[in-house]
Amino acid sequence: DAGITQSPRHKVTETGTPVTLRCHQTENHRYMYWYRQDPGHGLRLIHYSYGVKDTDKGEVSDGYSVSRSKTEDFLLTLESATSSQTSVYFCAISTVSGNTIYFGEGSWLTVV
Amino acid sequence: RKEVEQDPGPFNVPEGATVAFNCTYSNSASQSFFWYRQDCRKEPKLLMSVYSSGNEDGRFTAQLNRASQYISLLIRDSKLSDSATYLCVVTHYNQGGKLIFGQGTELSVKP
Numbered sequence: 189d190a191g192i193t194q195s196p197r198h199k200v201t202e203t204g205t206p207v208t209l210r211c212h213q214t215e216n217h218r219y220m221y222w223y224r225q226d227p228g229h230g231l232r233l234i235h236y237s238y239g240v241k242d243t244d245k246g247e248v249s250d251g252y253s254v255s256r257s258k259t260e261d262f263l264l265t266l267e268s269a270t271s272s273q274t275s276v277y278f279c280a281i282s283t284v285s286g287n288t289i290y291f292g293e294g295s296w297l298t299v300v
Numbered sequence: 301r302k303e304v305e306q307d308p309g310p311f312n313v314p315e316g317a318t319v320a321f322n323c324t325y326s327n328s329a330s331q332s333f334f335w336y337r338q339d340c341r342k343e344p345k346l347l348m349s350v351y352s353s354g355n356e357d358g359r360f361t362a363q364l365n366r367a368s369q370y371i372s373l374l375i376r377d378s379k380l381s382d383s384a385t386y387l388c389v390v391t392h393y394n395q396g397g398k399l400i401f402g403q404g405t406e407l408s409v410k411p
Contacts, residue, residue, distance in 0.1 A: 221398075230403035231344070231387070246398065278343055288334065289399060291343035 191215050192292035194279050200298045207266040209295050211279030213259075219282040220262040221246075221289065222254065224275040231278070237262055269299045303327060306388050306402040314410055317378045321405045323371040323388030333364055335373050336387040338404065344387055347373075378409045 191214030201207050211220060221236040223246075233246030235254040243254050251273060253265045266273055276296050282289040306323045313319050325333075333350035348355065350362040350371055361374040371388055388402035 223401075228403070231401040233398055233400075236398060287332070288346050288349070291345070293343050294341075 192279060192281055192290060194277075194292040194295045196295060197293065198296045200300060201269050203270060203299055204268050207269050207297065207299075209264045209277055209279075209297070211262045211264070211292060213262075213281050215281060215283075215290075216259060217281040217283050218259075219284070219289075220256065221280040221282070222252075222262065222264045223278045223280060223291075224248065225278060225294075226275050234264065234277075266297075269297075271299050273297065274299045301326060302403070304388055304390055304400050304402040306386075306405045308403055308405060310406040310408050312408045312410060313378055315378055315380060317409075318374065318376050319378055319407065320375075321373045321386055321388075321407075323373075323402055325369050325371070325388075325390045325400075327390070328369065330369070330390040332391045333362075333371050334389040334399075335360075335362055335371075336389055336401075338385045338387060340384075344401075347386070375407075378407075380409050380411065383407055383409045 193212045195210045222234040223231045225231045232248045234248055234252050235246050237243045237256040255263045276294050278294050279292040280289040304325050335347040336344040337347045338344040348357050348362050350364045352364050354363045359376045363372045385404040385406045387404045389399050391399050
């Protein structure tokens with residue numbers, strides 16, 4: 189299994205509160221991604237990173253920000269959580285953009 | 301129209317059956333193609349890459365038709381353990397190589 193750890197794995201939070209999800213990898217892969225998965229929509233890319241401090245928006249980036257200060261860590265922040273951000277969040281890593289990517293186990297977030 | 305489309309299923313088949321999944325993609329610039337498998341409440345995992353010449357891995361065969369922008373996955377001699385959702389995935393140059401996922405096709409193999 190790829191060395192990817194997501195934390196927290198499960199979280200319940202209130203509307204309007206900030207939330208940060210962490211993705212940690214031990215593989216030294218250049219590319220890191222955050223996806224969300226919802227019924228009827230499948231996996232959708234939120235943000236991705238192609239190196240330390242190099243990030244870009246994905247398909248559904250509104251309401252989310254990211255940071256990558258170290259190769260091994262990619263943080264996803266919901267500045268003010270909303271109920272529409274209730275979802276399963278998957279972090280993923282890749283050695284080469286567009287090549288095989290490996291996923292973390294997911295973070296289940298519920299915003300009430 | 302979604303960029304990658306799959307029949308969501310579910311496909312309910314008996315053990316030992318042969319089942320085929322189809323996937324169409326809309327962007328002719330798509331460059332790489334994959335099938336991922338996702339078990340319930342688990343992360344997606346790579347099943348196989350898809351090559352223009354077609355490729356086989358045990359009971360699984362993947363085909364690509366670039367002219368028709370169509371990908372297929374064939375599973376022979378289905379096992380109970382094949383029950384999962386199968387995700388079609390494409391990447392293309394003008395999207396920075398990011399992977400675009402289909403919604404997935406659910407397969408349920410029954411005894």
